[in-house]
Amino acid sequence: xxxxxxxxxxxxxxxxxxxxxxxxxxxxxxxxxxxxxxxxxxxxxxxxxxxxxxxxxxxxxxxxxxxxxxxxxxxxxxxxxxxxxxxxxxxxxxxxxxxxxxxxxxxxxxxxxxxxxxxxxxxxxxxxxxxxxxxxxxxxxxxxxxxxxxxxxxxxxxxxxxxxxxxxxxxxxxxxxxxxxxxxxxxxxxxxxxxxxxxxxxxxxxxxxxxxxxxxxxxxxxxxxxxxxxxxxxxxxxxxxxxxxxxxxxxxxxxxxxxxxxxxxxxxxxxxxx
DNA sequence: GCCCAGGAGATGT
DNA sequence: ACATCTCATGGG
Numbered sequence: 001x002x003x004x005x006x007x008x009x010x011x012x013x014x015x016x017x018x019x020x021x022x023x024x025x026x027x028x029x030x031x032x033x034x035x036x037x038x039x040x041x042x043x044x045x046x047x048x049x050x051x052x053x054x055x056x057x058x059x060x061x062x063x064x065x066x067x068x069x070x071x072x073x074x075x076x077x078x079x080x081x082x083x084x085x086x087x088x089x090x091x092x093x094x095x096x097x098x099x100x101x102x103x104x105x106x107x108x109x110x111x112x113x114x115x116x117x118x119x120x121x122x123x124x125x126x127x128x129x130x131x132x133x134x135x136x137x138x139x140x141x142x143x144x145x146x147x148x149x150x151x152x153x154x155x156x157x158x159x160x161x162x163x164x165x166x167x168x169x170x171x172x173x174x175x176x177x178x179x180x181x182x183x184x185x186x187x188x189x190x191x192x193x194x195x196x197x198x199x200x201x202x203x204x205x206x207x208x209x210x211x212x213x214x215x216x217x218x219x220x221x222x223x224x225x226x227x228x229x230x231x232x233x234x235x236x237x238x239x240x241x242x243x244x245x246x247x248x249x250x251x252x253x254x255x256x257x258x259x260x261x262x263x264x265x266x267x268x269x270x271x272x273x274x
Numbered sequence: 275g276c277c278c279a280g281g282a283g284a285t286g287t
Numbered sequence: 288a289c290a291t292c293t294c295a296t297g298g299g
Contacts (some may be wrong), residue, residue, distance in 0.1 A: 018280070105280080112279035115297060161295030166282085202282045223280040240289080241281090264280070278299085285292080 001055055003048040005064035010041055010048070016263050017182065018110060019094045021104050021120040021214050027134045034097075038133045038179075063092045075252070075259050080127040080233040080272055082261035087271050093258045098180035100141040101213030106166050106200040108208070114221045122158045123147075147171035154274055166200025173198060184214040184263030205244055211257035219257045220248040223269040226260060228274045 014023040014030050023030045029042040037055035040075070043170040049057050059065060075084040103123075108116050120141075127142035127150060131242070139251050142150075150173035155164040176181060182193040191214060195206035203222075210219035222230070222241040230244055234251070238244050266272045 037282060106282095108279090109281040110279060110294080111281085111296080114299095115279075118297090156295085159296060161284095162293090163295080196288065200282070208280070221280070225277095225280070268280080276299105279297100281294105283292100283294090285290105287288100287290080 001042060002046060002051055003055065003059055003062070003064060005047060005059065006064075006068060007062070007090050008048050008062055008092055008203075009044075009088070010043055012088060012090060013092045014041070014096065017088075017091055017261065018116075018268070019261065020096060021107075021113075022100070022124060022141060024121075024136070024138065030137060031133065031135060031138050033129070033131055033262050036129065036131075036140060040133070040135060040140050046180050056153075060095050063095055069256060071110045071255055074255070078234070080109070080229065080263060080266070081259050083142070083272050084266040087266060088262060091262065091265065093217070095215060096213045097141075097216040098183060098209060098213035099144060099174065100206040101209050102170065102174075102180065102195075102201070103141075103147065103167060105205045105212075106170060107160065107163060109163065109202075109205060119158065119160055123155075123160075126154070126158060131259040144171045144175040148175040161196065163200060170201070180206075180214075183210065184216070185259045188216050188218055192219070201246065207245065207257070211260070217255045217257050218249055218253065220245050220252065220260050220272070221264075223247065223264070225274075226264055229263055229267050232274055233272075 014020060022176050023032050029062045034053055037052055040051040042049050047121045059200050072085045106118055124139035124141055127146045128140040131138050147167055152164045155161055190204050191210055195201050195209055207221035209217040210216035221244045227244060236244055236247050238247055
C-alpha cells in the first residue's frame, strides 16, 4: 500500500537521526512491530510503500500531513537551521507511540546512540513478542506489564546498568494507570510537569517524549550538542539547560522541536561547526 | 587505558 | 534555587 506524500528518507528518519532505536533493516526495507502486527516500510517508485499495518497510522507516524516546505520557509532566517534543512531533505519528525518513546529515552540518559539501540533491541528480544515474517524475525516492544514484571537482575544482565530500577518503577506507574495518551491533550507545561514525576525522567527526556511521542512540536530538548549550538550560533547566555530550553521555546515557538531535530542531527554528525 | 555518551537523582550549600 | 558527585556500560 502506498502512503503518498512528500519524499521521505527512511534510513535517515527511522534510524540515523536517533529519534527511534528499534527499526531493523533487511533487503532495503525497514521492519518493526506495532500493535502486535509486523510492518515493513520501503521506498517505492512513487513514494513510501507500507507492507502491513494501518495506512492512517503510518501517515501520522511519518508526519506526512505536515508541510515541511512551509516549516523550512518559516525558520530559514536562522543560518544554522537553514544549513541543516538543506543538508537533510527527507528527514521527518516521527510521531511515535508514547510508551516506547518514554522507555527508549530513559535508556538514552548518559548513553550513546549505538548502545541505546543495542539496549532497545535486547529489551525487545528478551521481553517482547517474536513475530516471524518473510523478511526475517521481528520483536514487539515490551508492554508496560511485561517490563513492570521484569526482574531487576535480569534487566541488568541485558546491560541497562543503573537504569534498571527506573525502567521497572516507570513501567509500574504506567501499568497502574498513569495515562501517557492524556499527555498529548494537555498544554505543554502541564504535560512536561506530569512526565518528570516518572523515575528516570528529567527535563530533557520529558521533552524528547513530548516531541517524538506526544505531538508537542514546541518541546525543545537540550542536550550537550544543542547546548553548544545554542551558545555558538544563537548567542544564548543562560547557564543551565532548563533556562536554555525555555529561551529556545520562546525563540522558535510552535514547531521549534522539529527545528531542534534538524539542528541536533547536524551537530551530532558534524555537518555544522560548533 | 581513557573519554564520552541525546542526563537524572541524591546530596550539600 | 544552584553547584557538585555518582551512577553501569561499551563504543571509539
